[in-house]
Amino acid sequence: MAFEPSRYQDPRTWKMTPAMIRARRPFFKKNLLGLGILVSVTGGIYVYTHRFLNRDNDFADVPIPPIDPKELEQLKKEYEQHKRDVAARDE
Template sequence: MFNQQSKYQNPKLYFTPAMQRARKPFAVRNAITGMLLLGFCGAVFSYSIVAVKQDDLSDVPMPPPPSSTNSEKNLTNDKN
């Protein structure tokens, strides 16, 4: 099934003239749809970047950094 050559392609895998004629009426509509989808994805990505950039995260409490004595105690407790 996958190894069979399509009747709409020649041996070099180019579209035949019949296939090119069949696709021609849809070329403009497909290009416009592609541009709209690309524009929408770009707008969502841009909005996401801008929304994340303005968040300063200053109200988020930070835990104290781990001290070396606590980590050594945890390691010795894990071994026992």
């Protein structure tokens, strides 16, 4: 049989027997401590990376030149044409 219950499991419910619970009890606190350390390190790396990548001062010193209204209108037309081309291609 593929799933034969061990002697540390109840054959009907597959739950741990009291003997198995007693055997695992000394390791419970150490396992929780290890879990806490792993979660803390992973969370710390995530927070550090998120803060590092989301800094807003990358282009703060680059001046943005003013744009001519005619040039702006031309850019809008090109953008709308591009959107129509992409929509037609996707259909």
